[in-house]
Amino acid sequence: MEATRKLIRKQSLEKLYNNLSADRKIYAPVISTDKQVEFRYNPAFADVTFEHVRSTLSVKNVVFPKVENLFYYTNEKTESTISVLDLNKIPEVVLWGAHPCDTASVDVLRSIFCWDIKDEFFAKRLEKLAVIGLGCHLSDEYCFCTSVGIAPDSRKGSDIFLFRLQNGDYQAEILTRKGNDIVASAPELFEPVSGEKVLLTEVKQKFDHSQVTEKLAGAFENPFWVENSLRCIGCGACAYVCPTCACFDIQDETKGKNGRRYRSWDSCGFGLFTLHTSGHNPRSVQSQRWRQRIMHKFSYMPERNDSLGCVGCGRCSSGCPVDMNIAEQLEALQNI
Amino acid sequence: MNNMIARAKELLERKTVQVVIGYEEGPTGVARPAFVTNPSGADVLIYDNRCVQNLAVYLTKPEVKRLGRMAIVATLPVIRSIMMLISELQITSDDIVVLGISADGSLLDIADIDVMQGFIEKSDLTNPSKDKELLADLNKLTPEQRLAYWQKELSKCIKCYACRQSCPMCYCIRCTVEVNQPQWIPVQANIQGNMEWHILRAMHLAGRCVSCGECGRACPVGIPCHLLTMQLVDQVHNYFKVYAGTSDNMKSVLSTYEPNDKESFII
Numbered sequence: 001m002e003a004t005r006k007l008i009r010k011q012s013l014e015k016l017y018n019n020l021s022a023d024r025k026i027y028a029p030v031i032s033t034d035k036q037v038e039f040r041y042n043p044a045f046a047d048v049t050f051e052h053v054r055s056t057l058s059v060k061n062v063v064f065p066k067v068e069n070l071f072y073y074t075n076e077k078t079e080s081t082i083s084v085l086d087l088n089k090i091p092e093v094v095l096w097g098a099h100p101c102d103t104a105s106v107d108v109l110r111s112i113f114c115w116d117i118k119d120e121f122f123a124k125r126l127e128k129l130a131v132i133g134l135g136c137h138l139s140d141e142y143c144f145c146t147s148v149g150i151a152p153d154s155r156k157g158s159d160i161f162l163f164r165l166q167n168g169d170y171q172a173e174i175l176t177r178k179g180n181d182i183v184a185s186a187p188e189l190f191e192p193v194s195g196e197k198v199l200l201t202e203v204k205q206k207f208d209h210s211q212v213t214e215k216l217a218g219a220f221e222n223p224f225w226v227e228n229s230l231r232c233i234g235c236g237a238c239a240y241v242c243p244t245c246a247c248f249d250i251q252d253e254t255k256g257k258n259g260r261r262y263r264s265w266d267s268c269g270f271g272l273f274t275l276h277t278s279g280h281n282p283r284s285v286q287s288q289r290w291r292q293r294i295m296h297k298f299s300y301m302p303e304r305n306d307s308l309g310c311v312g313c314g315r316c317s318s319g320c321p322v323d324m325n326i327a328e329q330l331e332a333l334q335n336i
Numbered sequence: 337m338n339n340m341i342a343r344a345k346e347l348l349e350r351k352t353v354q355v356v357i358g359y360e361e362g363p364t365g366v367a368r369p370a371f372v373t374n375p376s377g378a379d380v381l382i383y384d385n386r387c388v389q390n391l392a393v394y395l396t397k398p399e400v401k402r403l404g405r406m407a408i409v410a411t412l413p414v415i416r417s418i419m420m421l422i423s424e425l426q427i428t429s430d431d432i433v434v435l436g437i438s439a440d441g442s443l444l445d446i447a448d449i450d451v452m453q454g455f456i457e458k459s460d461l462t463n464p465s466k467d468k469e470l471l472a473d474l475n476k477l478t479p480e481q482r483l484a485y486w487q488k489e490l491s492k493c494i495k496c497y498a499c500r501q502s503c504p505m506c507y508c509i510r511c512t513v514e515v516n517q518p519q520w521i522p523v524q525a526n527i528q529g530n531m532e533w534h535i536l537r538a539m540h541l542a543g544r545c546v547s548c549g550e551c552g553r554a555c556p557v558g559i560p561c562h563l564l565t566m567q568l569v570d571q572v573h574n575y576f577k578v579y580a581g582t583s584d585n586m587k588s589v590l591s592t593y594e595p596n597d598k599e600s601f602i603i
Contacts, residue, residue: 030510032554056557057494066494067524141364230400231369233393235498237556251523264524265494272514285399321502321554323368 003155006183006190009169017045019186020094027062028096029055041093050097050164053138054313057193058243059102062095062140063125064109066240069250070261075254087124093183095131101145101313103133103157105243111305112246130178133158137199142314144327146205150311153200165196207331209298209308215333216299220291224336228329229290231322236267238293238316238324244309247273268292294329340409344378345436347407353433354404357394358385369394373403383409383441385423390548392417392504395427407414407433412459413548415452415502416581420544422449423586426507449584461579463547464564471563471570484566486531492557493530495523499561502554505544511538538564543589545570546581575600 008016020026021042029039030047037055037061057167072083095103113122136143136152145151155161159179163171171193174183183190239245247248249266266273269290274283282291297309310326315324344356360370360380367386371394372378392414394400398575410418415436421427429449436455444455463471475483497513500506513521513533520530521536537551545565552562573579575598576589 009357066528192588226399230371230394230397233397233498233501233554235501235554236494236496236573237498240494240496241556245503249523251519253519253522262524267496270497271512286397287399317364319556321550321556323362323364323366325363328363 001280005172005193006172006174006303007165007169007193007196008172008190008237012189012191013162013170014045016182016186016189017048017096020096020182024092026094026096027059029098029298032166035082039098050134051138052280053136053140053143054099054101054318055314056315056319057156058105058313058315059095059098060105060109060243060246062127063106063122064113064246064248064265067262067264068121069183070250070263072258072260075257077258087120090124090128092128092130093125095129097134097162098131098158098237099134099136100150100152100154100156100158101143101311103131104150104154105313106131106157108244108301108307108309108311109163109246111144111301111307112244130182131158131160132182132280133161134311135163135198135200136203137164139203140314140318141329142318142325143203143312144206144314145312146203147207147327147330148209148308148310148312152203153198161200163200165194165276166199167196169194169196171196171198172317183302206327209310209330211334212330213302215336216295219333219336220295222336224333225291226287227331229287229324230292232286232324233322234269234286234289236265236269237266237319237321238326239269240265241290241315241319243311243313243315244297268296294326294333298330339367340383340435341378341381342374343443343446344381345375345408346380346435348372348375352405352409355400356381356407356409356435357391357400358435359383359391361386361390364397366375371400371403380541381409383437385403387411388553390417390502390504393502393550394419395421395432395436395504396507403489405431405433407435409435409437410447411437412456413546413550414504415447415456416461416546417448417548419452419584420505420546420586421507421583422584423581424544424584424588429584453583456582461547461582462573463569464549467547467549467563467566471567472559474567486534487527487558489528489561490534491527491561492523494557495525495530496556498535498554499551499559502550503541503549504548505541505546506537508530534561534564538568539562541565542568543576543578544580545569 017144025041026044027041028048030043031049032038039055039059065303074081113119123308155175159176161173174180247266248263250263252261275281301309347353356372358370358381359367361382362368370380391408407523434447436447438444521532547569549562552560572589578589
């Protein structure tokens with residue numbers, strides 16, 4: 001559908017927020033007491049921040065929760081009964097105030113979870129999700145969205161996209177049917193656009209991702225990986241804060257007769273990740289795991305999923321305890 | 337500073353070591369570990385108040401060890417970690433050359449065991465003062481309030497294990513949480529699993545933690561998990577009059593029995 005533009009004033013935004021929270025959950029960013037920016041379900045509008053560069057964790061939790069129950073079971077002597085979850089109980093959620101890197105990441109996750117077999121948990125959460133994106137008027141030295149084909153005003157993944165105006169009001173671009181439905185629920189809050197200037201930050205391009213992808217094709221045995229991963233301590237921080245890392249672990253947890261099977265976030269940075277039952281580990285050292293991380297996002301995904309596995313949010317680098325700066329490494333890879 | 341670069345170059349030129357582990361400045365201005373393998377590369381080395389990471393964690397990493405004999409830039413917590421790693425037979429003093437850094441930032445003599453021990457004896461081994469204050473505040477709470485505090489903090493944990501990976505004393509090739517037949521600690525990041533993990537981690541570091549604070553610094557979601565191990569630093573000292581990493585022949589506090597051990601904690 002063709003996008004329409006409307007003006008929405010700050011106070012109308014609050015009304016819209018409260019309207020929406022009446023019949024669905026809202027996942028919105030707040031600044032917590034210890035100065036971390038985190039997305040929470042249903043915070044009070046007064047606590048919702050419009051002034052953050054990035055949240056510490058990405059928004060992937062909304063479609064790919066850190067723990068997802070898959071089914072419950074009861075074990076009797078010789079038989080097990082499985083009770084399946086009713087996915088229709090997954091609530092409708094509005095993802096509120098997500099920046100373009102985060103809104104774009106939902107589609108990257110879709111390319112993974114709906115690649116061949118459609119993951120029904122992910123697909124249902126996506127179906128129930130409406131996204132109100134927010135253009136970036138702030139950025140920092142870790143941002144590199146423009147190097148991976150995204151920009152501070154990218155609408156990809158948004159149903160409604162908000163631009164911050166100079167006077168503190170917002171311009172709303174209504175992009176999809178879901179967005180239209182939201183507007184139709186409170187049309188009086190949306191006014192004709194004003195001539196007010198849109199505030200947007202600039203993010204400098206650091207590398208050319210298609211050149212990186214090309215270079216990676218012949219870089220598997222390059223000494224680059226060992227040289228540039230010596231300081232990696234092998235934690236999962238980068239993968240867990242990443243909006244597009246989708247690896248998970250599946251576990252059973254049983255108490256007496258009853259139990260459940262769930263999946264939870266996992267990371268290819270861990271030594272256990274590829275450990276075989278035989279004891280052999282095809283990625284036995286950290287450089288091989290670091291290579292996998294980069295290769296997966298910039299070589300295998302473009303080839304298999306027709307999508308880059310990175311949205312340039314910079315979280316992996318700002319959250320890394322030892323400054324494994326991914327943009328710096330990709331820039332170097334472009335020139336090997 | 338120039339001293340350190342000169343010393344690093346000399347060590348590499350004479351092939352006394354094959355790698356110098358120190359600090360360099362990253363593109364965003366933060367200090368990060370550097371692994372210098374040839375003399376001309378030593379100019380990247382820096383040392384200033386941004387250089388806080390405990391570099392001893394790299395002394396047991398396979399790919400760093402593979403480079404050959406190591407020199408390491410070492411502040412007090414790093415030196416104490418080295419003493420612990422020698423005590424626990426993870427490295428020998430022959431494996432490494434220690435470029436000690438004193439509290440005022442100047443380079444110590446190349447530190448053999450005696451120099452390190454002398455330096456440690458002259459140093460304050462208690463927890464850093466800002467952490468002492470935080471611990472004092474926590475210890476004023478009732479047990480219920482303290483439990484509530486930790487439940488709230490640990491509910492943020494995403495089980496990325498940055499706390500474990502950044503710790504020089506967490507060198508196990510296979511951590512208990514990775515033993516999954518049976519699964520001792522829940523894999524998922526929920527409050528029960530998170531509490532179990534952090535209690536287990538703290539207990540494994542009792543009598544071994546050198547108060548570097550690296551685990552808390554490494555945590556991407558800002559949990560002050562270093563306060564758990566630092567609380568045990570105080571308790572171990574209270575009961576056993578021992579601080580970790582003060583000699584190269586430390587006995588393991590929690591697995592060594594002495595007839596005169598205090599038993600006041602046994603109910």
